[in-house]
Amino acid sequence: MGSALRSQLAAAGVAPECAATIELVRDVLARVGDKWTVLVITALAEGPLRFTTLHQRIAGVSQRMLSQTLRSLTRDGLVTRTAYAEVPPRVEYELTPLGRSLSDSVAHVVGWVREHQAEIVRNREVFAGDEPAAR
Secondary structure (H helix, E strand, C coil), X not given: CCHHHHHHHHHXXXXXXXXXHHHHHHHHHHHHHCHHHHHHHHHHCCCXXXXXXXXXXXXXXXXXXXXXXXXXXXXXXXXXEEEECXXXXXXXXXXXXXXXXXXXXXXXXXXXXXXXXXXXXXXXXXXXXXXXXXX
C-alpha cells in the first residue's frame, strides 16, 4: 500500500487489517474494471484458448497489452497458463474456478448493460445536449 494512503487511513483511525482489505479491494476493482480484463474473462468463459485465438477475438488489444493482462490474471489466480511440450509449442489460457466465479459476475454486468443500453444512450444524448458549448 502506498505510504500516502497508509497515512490517510491511519489518520482516519482505520485499523491496519482494515487498511489491508481496503487496499486489496481497490486493487481488485482496478483489475476487474480494466476493459481488457473484462474482455479476456468474457472470451475465456467459453473455454481454453490459445494466445493467437484470444488476440483475434479481442478487437483492438495489442499483443503486449494482452500479454500483460494475462500475466496479471495468472498472478491473481484467475487464469491458468498451460504450455504443451509439442512442436511447435502450444500454450493455452483457461479460467480457474476463481476466474469462473468472476466470469459469472462479469456476465451479470454485461447483461445489465444490454438490458439498459437504450436508456443509457438516451441519457448520454440528453446530457450532451445540456452541456455548455464553451466546455
